[in-house]
Amino acid sequence: MTSEKTDTQRQSILEISYSCPICDSEKIKPFAESFWRGDRPLLDMLEIDYVPSSWSHCQGCNHVFLNPRLSTQIEQRLYGEESIYRRYSIGERTEMGYLAELDPTILDSGVVHSSHLSRLERIKVNLDTSIETFVDFGSGFGSAHSAVKSMGWNYLGIERDPWCIKHGRAFGRVILEEYPRSTPLDHEGAGLIYSSQVFEHIKHPNEVMPQIISMLKPEGYFFIDVPTHSFQLTKFNTMGRGGLICMNWGHYHSYTAESLQTLLNKWGFSVVDLWLSNGDLNALSKRGLQKIITGSEKGIKKYSTKKEKTKFYILRRYLMPLREFYILLRSAIYRLLPKPIKRKVKRLLCR
Secondary structure (H helix, E strand, O other), X not given: OHHHHHHHHHHHHEEOOXXXXXXXOOOEEEEEEEEOOOOHHHHHHHOOOOOEEEEEEEXXXXXXXXOOEEOHHHHHHHHOOOOHHHHHHXXXXXXXXXXXXXXXXXXXXXXXXXXXXXXXXXXXXXXXXXXXXXXXXXXXXXXXXXXXXXXXXEEEEEOOOHHHHHHHXXXXXXXXXXXXXXXXXXXXXXXXXXXXXXXXXXXXXXHOHHHHHHHEEEEEEEEEEEEEHHHOOOOOEEEEXXXXXXXXXXXXXXXXXXHHHHHHHHOOEEEEEEEEEOOEEEEEEEEOOOOOOOOOHXXXXXXXXXXXXXXXXXXXXXXXXXHHHHXXXXXXXXXXXXXXXHHHHHHHHOO
């Protein structure tokens, strides 16, 4: 009876994908196991015992994505009006304390957000046109605002979360639910759309790209930065007995240079600049260009520092193969265990 209840619960909280969410290829294979561990209070709030999942790898575009993924029902409870994840994240802190931790610039309007500023400075070098309005897609409460204003651009945030919109506006930031025009003929569109740490949270990226295109000028620029799996060992996950332990709820994707370019090229964008910084993959693309940067991660020529380049090489050349061997060995041993012991092991790992 307990086993049947567990199977029913698993089906209600997880969705299985049989194709790549980027290139739609059905040539996918298991990449690594993933367990949510150390978030027992959050699981209790969701009334879930544990979340068994894994990372899959697409052999077509080299994309890595969570599969199975959280179901729409659980996703709504986590991030919708009930907002369980936000209540869990804030904890005993005040909302202002939580906001200040995410964006220190809200406490001092004279401070510029350094991470956003460094990206914008590099973006500006590659632009061949002037930018009037800067559109921040998935802006949250507008943490990029101070950096954008320092560049002399007008800031406009696009965000669907009412909580973020309310707090962003409270700090004088212009944040709307959708781009302000009734028809495509009313406005030519934005010259630059910026999306930072957003697309890893979007379950189906191809469903969002038409919205990006509708807001952008015919030859406008689109910037995106996302986590890349080559740095998961040091930034987003830690190795444990259960495999890769997911430390960031809501991350459905771990992009590679190849998969990110596949997504952009698929929708008519050509990559102008591609670089790694602080464990994230950054891409500036433009609509209508013929020149396309091709190749996988080893084709990336630009790094923020020599140290970054060395760390990337070591991870890709040595640690990734070792991790994959460890996962295969552990999985082979795990398959030999009786089912009752397997269930006990899973529950033990996810406490």
